[in-house]
Amino acid sequence: MTYPKYLNLIGGEWLPAKSGKTTLNLNPADHSDVVGEFPASGPEDVNAAVAAAKKAYAEWRLVPAPKRAEVLMRTGLLLKERKEQFASDMTREMGKVLAETRGDVQEAIDEAFYVAGEGRRLFGVTTPSELQNKFAMSVRMPVGVCGLITPWNFPMAIPSWKLFPALVAGNACVIKPATDTPLSVYNLVRTLVDAGLPPGVVNIVSGGGGSVGNALVDHPDVRAISFTGSSEVGSHVGQRAAATFKPVSLEMGGKNAMIVMNDANLDLALDGALWGSFGTTGQRCTATSRILLQWGIAAEFTERFVTLAKELKVGNGLDESIEVGPQVNASQIETSKSYVEIALGEGAKLLAGGHPLTQGDYAKGTFFEPTVFGGVTPSMRIAREEVFGPVVSLIEFDSFEQAIEIANSIDYGLSTAIFTKDVNRAFAAMRDLEAGITYINAPTIGAEVHLPFGGVKHTGNGHREGLGAIDFFTTWKAVYVDYSDKLQRAQIDNAE
Ligand code: UN1
Numbered sequence: 217m218t219y220p221k222y223l224n225l226i227g228g229e230w231l232p233a234k235s236g237k238t239t240l241n242l243n244p245a246d247h248s249d250v251v252g253e254f255p256a257s258g259p260e261d262v263n264a265a266v267a268a269a270k271k272a273y274a275e276w277r278l279v280p281a282p283k284r285a286e287v288l289m290r291t292g293l294l295l296k297e298r299k300e301q302f303a304s305d306m307t308r309e310m311g312k313v314l315a316e317t318r319g320d321v322q323e324a325i326d327e328a329f330y331v332a333g334e335g336r337r338l339f340g341v342t343t344p345s346e347l348q349n350k351f352a353m354s355v356r357m358p359v360g361v362c363g364l365i366t367p368w369n370f371p372m373a374i375p376s377w378k379l380f381p382a383l384v385a386g387n388a389c390v391i392k393p394a395t396d397t398p399l400s401v402y403n404l405v406r407t408l409v410d411a412g413l414p415p416g417v418v419n420i421v422s423g424g425g426g427s428v429g430n431a432l433v434d435h436p437d438v439r440a441i442s443f444t445g446s447s448e449v450g451s452h453v454g455q456r457a458a459a460t461f462k463p464v465s466l467e468m469g470g471k472n473a474m475i476v477m478n479d480a481n482l483d484l485a486l487d488g489a490l491w492g493s494f495g496t497t498g499q500r501c502t503a504t505s506r507i508l509l510q511w512g513i514a515a516e517f518t519e520r521f522v523t524l525a526k527e528l529k530v531g532n533g534l535d536e537s538i539e540v541g542p543q544v545n546a547s548q549i550e551t552s553k554s555y556v557e558i559a560l561g562e563g564a565k566l567l568a569g570g571h572p573l574t575q576g577d578y579a580k581g582t583f584f585e586p587t588v589f590g591g592v593t594p595s596m597r598i599a600r601e602e603v604f605g606p607v608v609s610l611i612e613f614d615s616f617e618q619a620i621e622i623a624n625s626i627d628y629g630l631s632t633a634i635f636t637k638d639v640n641r642a643f644a645a646m647r648d649l650e651a652g653i654t655y656i657n658a659p660t661i662g663a664e665v666h667l668p669f670g671g672v673k674h675t676g677n678g679h680r681e682g683l684g685a686i687d688f689f690t691t692w693k694a695v696y697v698d699y700s701d702k703l704q705r706a707q708i709d710n711a712e
């Protein structure tokens with residue numbers, strides 16, 4: 217069988233893993249389709265990449281920010297030209313349907329144009345000094361070499377959320393793609409290189425979390441880590457990075473509630489619920505995974521939602537008529553299966569799906585039926601834990617206050633939504649839902665790149681991507697310029 221062989225990018229050179237080890241990237245809709253062979257790198261490759269990044273950083277940080285931004289502008293334009301190819305590469309490597317992989321590439325294009333504008337801002341602050349003939353300002357400095365650890369569910373968008381702000385701010389990067397989706401990171405970084413990014417400013421090291429991820433987190437010359445993935449791995453990354461005092465941005469799980477009030481436009485809520493729950497096969501940290509139904513509409517909503525879920529066309533995302541693609545790999549199928557067992561054991565009622573799809577063409581890949589549980593109570597594990605698959609829970613409630621309480625009763629706090637026509641309730645929900653994102657009359661997915669993205673509680677550690685990413689990828693420096701030509705002692709010479 218012939219398939220393309222991809223290499224690491226280190227200091228502008230395409231290199232195999234020093235160990236020579238490789239892994240195969242398979243299409244989750246059809247395992248006979250090998251997307252490519254990628255390096256299975258180790259700590260020695262990370263060391264080489266960090267050294268290259270450190271060297272490149274010395275010059276990149278001195279390139280004027282508006283010039284750095286021009287590289288991003290050109291990257292956005294090139295991504296536009298390459299969108300169709302990159303979308304189909306992405307569908308082949310992680311399964312989501314073409315409409316969505318086009319959206320993923322578009323999100324990287326949006327991010328490129330948004331962040332390119334930052335090159336002429338990167339605003340600091342000036343403020344009066346307490347002393348005469350003294351000037352004071354706060355300026356943003358790059359952090360240095362940044363380690364980026366990225367997930368498979370948005371394999372181009374999320375790397376772009378990290379790479380582009382890091383680069384415009386003057387940092388150099390080493391990126392570790394998710395082992396399921398290295399090709400989309402290669403496509404993105406190749407485009408940066410074609411747009412004129414100097415060698416060594418971005419380096420790719422493909423490989424597993426235990427080998428490449430840990431080595432990046434531990435490396436003394438890596439000055440910051442930006443991670444998106446599960447809360448379990450994020451907790452490990454955060455604790456490990458503390459040993460070398462690295463700032464860490466963690467974007468992690470969600471168990472996102474969508475509240476449907478009695479007065480909601482039910483057709484709209486049903487459309488939103490279907491898209492929020494089963495878009496990306498439920499494999500989004502923003503996925504609608506709890507639907508909270510008020511007593512008056514619960515029965516009708518449930519019946520119609522279950523019918524619609526059963527009608528969804530599951531299959532190979534390269535076929536434009538397909539609505540739900542495969543899960544990314546066999547281990548995600550196992551997780552979905554295990555949560556079906558857990559939910560049944562807890563007394564939830566299986567209303568749709570619940571099984572892997574294994575017959576006919578489905579046998580070639582890793583497919584799972586769109587799955588709906590009814591009769592779910594807020595204390596059940598299926599109502600509290602992230603599945604990261606096409607599995608959604610319906611929970612009934614009486615009052616608005618109760619809905620807010622249920623929505624907030626979990627450890628996660630990423631995205632939330634409410635469908636209502638009552639403006640007072642909508643505003644109360646915006647205030648009271650404990651989450652980084654709240655949608656009114658739209659499902660829990662669909663964030664735009666120029667707003668803050670991230671969450672509270674176990675979803676994150678306080679940082680934000682989008683609006684907020686520049687804060688993470690820069691460090692403040694206070695600069696005092698004394699032009700009095702004499703020693704002026706703050707807090708002493710000017711005190712009463
Ligand atoms: C994720 O789920 O990991 O808001 C990111 C959304 C997308 C990004 C999702 N724009 O659903």
